[in-house]
Amino acid sequence: MGKKTERLFRELQGDNKKRAEAxxxxxxxLAPRHYPRLLALADHPRATVRARLCSALGQLGGYDDSGPRLTRLGVPTLLRLLAHDPRARVRAAAAHALARGYHVRPGMLPALFAAAHDPSKRVRRGVCQALGGMCWDEGVTAPQCQQLHDIFLENLSSPDPYLRNWTAFFIHCKKLDSPALRAALWRLVDDPKDAVRAEACATLGLLGDRAIVPYLARQFESGTVWSWNLDAAVKLGDPAFLPALRRLRKGYRKTHWFYKSVTTALQAIQSRVL
Structure with a gap:
């Protein structure tokens, strides 16, 4: 094993946080021949090292060219830590590594479904990211889709604004729709967190719910908007958006990318009105 590899393993297990993260x-x-040594850190007595292992596996999953082998070895390790590690920080690191570095497959769903109800907020957040980032059209069964739906429905009522926010975002990304989800999204239209309100308005608009028009226009007035709020306005094509969008655009320089995005949305809506 080369000196650099030895140094990386030593720093990953050391006390210097910045060096360990690097x-x-x-x-x-890391070359595939070193994977077994890396995965052995899943049984390290220090929770800090186990959490760092998860971070490293997340990095490897995103960059490694020998993906099938790493997935075969690394994913079971992450799922085991997610399900059984006694420390919340390790379980959370495993969930975030799965979300960041791997394509979530249907076979991983049972562990993720169970972890969606983990007592740790950090774990639930990582699971939300993993479930939201997966491709649902690749072998996911109808019962699994229903479980995903139910977990997202629970998240929309969570006291954690992170879960409410990201779940609303993932719903429109995945084009999920049901009366129960819409009712939950409507409850978020008056959420105390501005970012959550913005996501709920965007998602309802992208689902084609025209009743959201005055609420989405009000969101443009608040200034807390994302590009998909503009997409929702364009999809609905209502002239009620035009004054709010013009005022929103004044807050940006003409060279700013969001100024250009608002201009594009204005032009699209105007072309439908005329």
Whole structure:
């Protein structure tokens, strides 16, 4: 084993946090022959090292060219840590690594479904990211789709604004729709968190719910908007958006990318009105 690889393993297990984090990133270039040694850290007595292992596996999953082998070895390790590690920080790191570095497959769903109700908020957040980022059209069964739907429905009523926010975002990304989800999204239209309100308005608009028009226009007035709020306005094509969008655009320089995005949305809506 080369000196650099030895150094990375040493720093990953050391006490210097910054060096350990840097080592986790550099390990994305680790040769496959070293995977067994890396995966053995899943049984390290220090929770800090186990969490760093998860971070390294997330990096490897995103960059490694020998993906099938790494997935075969690394994913079971992450799922085991997610399900059974006694420390919440390790379970959370495993969930975020799965979300960041791997394509979530149907076979991973049972562990993720169980972890969606983990007592740790950090774990639930990582699971939300993993479930939201998966491709649902690749072998997911109808019962699994229903479980995903039910978990997202629970998240929309979570006291954690992170879960409410990201779940609303993932619903329109995945084009999920049901009366129960719409009712939950409507409850978020008056959420105390501005970012959550913005996501709920965008999602309802992208689902074609025209009743959201005055609420989405009000969101443009608040200034907390994302590009998909503009997409929702264009899809609905209502002239009620035009004054709010013009005022929103005044807050940006003409060279700013969002100024151009608002201009494009204005032009699209105007072309439908005329």
């Amino acid at each position: 080592a986790a990133v550099e390990l994305r270039l």
